[in-house]
Amino acid sequence: MDVTSTVLDGVLCLLLISAAVVTVSTATPREPTGEGRAPDVASTLATTTATVNYTLTPRSGATSVEVPTRASALDRTAHGTLAELLARAAVGRLAVDGRRLSHARDGLTRSVVRAVGGAIRTNHTRITAVWRPSPDASVRGRVVVGGRPPPDVPVHAATITASSGLPNERSAARAAADERGIEGVADAVAGGVVDGLFPPTRTRVAAGGRDGAVLRHRYRLAERRFGVEEHASLTDDGVDAANERLAAALSDRIERDLREADVPPRAAAEGVRVGRVRIVVRTWP
Incomplete structure (x- = not known):
């Protein structure tokens, strides 16, 4: 599964506010499908594709870096299955100890929710996409479509996963667990998250271009939330x-x-999910 975008979009994914332009494309019926069974809804998420057009608009004032405001230079398009777009939105809502890294991507989340609503009736359906890079991590992202089920009805569930767009670090975490225990697992997870958010090669290219200020703005936000005092x-x-x-x-x-x-190192390594987002579908009568 692949979500396409420009190089800069991939580098700046946590600083984007989406415009409300959504096109649901292949494998989608003219009218939203009924809630149906949870596995059917999960299959729709995994096979229906959508295109989301949006404008990158970093918020001024969030850091000391002055960011550009010209919308014409910041128009972007993302394309993928609904599951992939939900995964992207979940990572974009990254929070540390419950505090969001940035609210700049809330508009993209709203557009993805609308795209899902265009393909699936959500009156009796709740879809939850959660990104958590390691077991019990205080770093996580989450997006929800649909309301809670009533407390007195039977609920059916189905689960799928989609790519987070970040590296899959489980193999590295396993090796690190054998060599250095929990510390090694934590290093593998953290390295994967940071290199996924700031891919070194693409980041160097963007840093030297016209959008370098936006990139520095994003680093400042990450430094603040992760607890790094020295500016990049x-x-x-x-x-x-x-x-x-x-x-x-x-x-x-x-x-x-x-x-x-109190997770043993090997068990912690097996639970590493840097590269995947878990999507749970719940349906009820």
Whole structure:
């Protein structure tokens, strides 16, 4: 599964506010399908594709970096299955200890919710997409479509997964667990998250372009939420150094979470889900 976008869109994914332009394309009926059985709804999410057009509009004032406001230079398009778009929205709502990294992507979330609503009637359906990179992590993202089921009705459930767009770090976490225990697992998870949010090569390209200010703005937001005091310099080898600082701070937090949960290193490694988002469909009569 692949969600397509521009290079800059991939680098700036946590700073984007979506415009409300959604086109549901292949494999979608003219009218939304009924709630039906949970497996049928899950299948619709996995096979129905949608195109979302939006404009990147980083919020001014969130950091000391002055960001551009020209919408014409920030128009973007994302395309993928509804499951992939839900996964992307979940990662975009990344929060640390319940505090969002940024609200800049809330508009994209609203557009994805509308796209899902265009394909599935949600009166008796609740869809929850959750990204959690490791067991009991205080770093997570979540998006919900539909209301809660009544307390007195039978509820049926089905689960699928979709790519988060971040690296799959389970193999690295397994090796790290054998070599360095919980600390190694935390390092593998944190490295995958940071390199997924700030891919080094693409980040260097963007840093030297016209949207470098937006990228610095995004780093400032991540530094603040992860607890890094030193500001990133994205010139020369600055991207690698900036990522290392973010990963070190995030690793400390993830290691704390794993130790508080008292998870054995190998079990913690098996639970690593950096590269996947879990989507649960619940339906009721």
